[in-house]
Amino acid sequence: MASSPSAPPRKSRASGRLTLDDVAAAAGVSRITASRALRGERSVGAELVARVAQAAQTLGYVPDPAARALASARSRTVVVLVPLLSNNLFVDLLEAVHRSLHPAGYQILIGVTHYQADEEEALLASYLAHRPAGLLVTGFDRTQRCKDMIAQSGVPCVHLMETSTDPAVHCVGFSQTQAGGAMTEHLLAQGRQRIAFAAAQLDPRVMQRLDGYRMAMQAAGLWDAELEWLSPAPSSMALGAQLLEQNLARHPDVDAIFYCNDDLAQGGLLAALRLHIAVPQQLAVAGFNDLAGSDQMLPTLTTIRTPRRQIGHSAAQMLLHLMRDEPIDTHSVDLGWELVQRQST
Amino acid sequence: MASSPSAPPRKSRASGRLTLDDVAAAAGVSRITASRALRGERSVGAELVARVAQAAQTLGYVPDPAARALASARSRTVVVLVPLLSNNLFVDLLEAVHRSLHPAGYQILIGVTHYQADEEEALLASYLAHRPAGLLVTGFDRTQRCKDMIAQSGVPCVHLMETSTDPAVHCVGFSQTQAGGAMTEHLLAQGRQRIAFAAAQLDPRVMQRLDGYRMAMQAAGLWDAELEWLSPAPSSMALGAQLLEQNLARHPDVDAIFYCNDDLAQGGLLAALRLHIAVPQQLAVAGFNDLAGSDQMLPTLTTIRTPRRQIGHSAAQMLLHLMRDEPIDTHSVDLGWELVQRQST
């Protein structure tokens, strides 16, 4: 029994840190056996495993991740690179990833790239040095140096938010282009003709939505370059309002605005309210992502609901398989999207 | 000269990893000197520093953080614990912390506690094992075990978002109670009498704002327990709308609502719009934090602007001093707040 009640938490080393040796001594086994027992290697007898676990528990032992990483050349950390934390889309993604990876014993290390190629390079270089067990990155758009670093590291990597036909690449997402096209077609089907596409940030996924919009408009013979309102500035409600106010003045015949993100669209809706523009009668407004609050707007916002929680979960699962060298069903998972029609269209 | 153009990136060890030995060899010095040069220890000759830096640069050497942490018993990581990522307040805080710590050579490791004591304990235990150089935690409210772990670790720690008179504790924030009182007094000064306090999440800082509200209402002889609308649910626009709709029906005489957070207040504003309640004529609405979009609402939202970016910056600076064993001016920095009056009051 591991009841030694008054056993002082012996500290064998000068550092005063509780080490595997302490656990091994308390359990009456060698250090290696303790290590194996703790890691769940099944070459250890069940009784020993229990004894070691008990000892570790009692002493309050926490393995040193640095020593572990150094000895095994691999950590239990998964690096996740997202562009922004200020877009709730990515927060949802991160939460889902965490919820899937945490029970499996992995920690996540969040890196924020701010949509900057050089920041991504720096983050990757510095995080790869930590010998992560896996990598989760947003989209495919990055410098060749980044791609090389990932490839050379040999760390399994899953790409988030997009799909691909290249079997060498692992990804979980949906077709941004298709979703952009579908919303445009929805507006066309409602009889709108002068549909503007209002966008900010202009990251690769926004541009794919723009592609979908363009193709649908061209197919309908209604495409007009004047109706593409693009701003490289960060997305915000204020910018959404501004895009509407400035461009509607020059194009009063516009009868619908398809915003590339819900925060812009929410700003547009409020601007319409301020300017007494009737939505949807006079102007239809659509968004993208179905962010918090879109169902609270007046009128409520029609949008594309994107499955970011599922993407986070599914990508984590795929990565788990890759990290364990297990076979995976497909290299690219398409989780689709849903057009949520509300009052604004 | 470090021009050896065709020198292949030699890899001395089986792992194939580029090590300090490779850099030392390339620079023609010993490993220790290379280590010292790279870390900027000023016992190394300027010429050697340059030669080592050059070699490291050329080879693309990145120090192994695990080996570093193991050998020095300290990493270059600062752990930051925040309750949530879905509240932009904390994202702003994190960004500011990152901006201050990154140039100083520290990485940040983000931990999300979800306002759960047990999650915070687990995060702390696991992150402390990484031997962080510093710790940044939100507020003072945590279990004794958490406090003990922090104290026993010896890792310098700065508390965010609140102030304290205890000289043993390091913190940067402002008085939540005072801010809550000030907004209440602002509403009272405008002639409001039946002022409700609507809150969600009910974390310690929300309760401090409630205290401020209570004291101001009691001082005015207008306090009424019926006007404290408290929900433990997570804060959201939808909940803000719901709090207004449900409680206003029972208390039609309420002439102002002070929401503990802007997202609730934004939802309240939209609910008022839906219900054709004139704001501020019939009902004043106030929020807290001045989050994105509050200046876009109709009417624009009166709120308390909290200095989270400054808090992040200032806390990072204080932590930097502590990590370097440098003296600090004060243990508690009060950065104040600003009442931003807009149209809703």
Next chain:
DNA sequence: CTGAAAGCGCTTACAG
């Protein structure tokens, strides 16, 4: 100002 030795706390082969 520079270097050879020892050690940080683990895990990976290699034996039995």
Next chain:
DNA sequence: CTGAAAGCGCTTACAG
């Protein structure tokens, strides 16, 4: 199924 040896890549005293 269990253990003694060696090593992961660095830094910390200790010498010179």
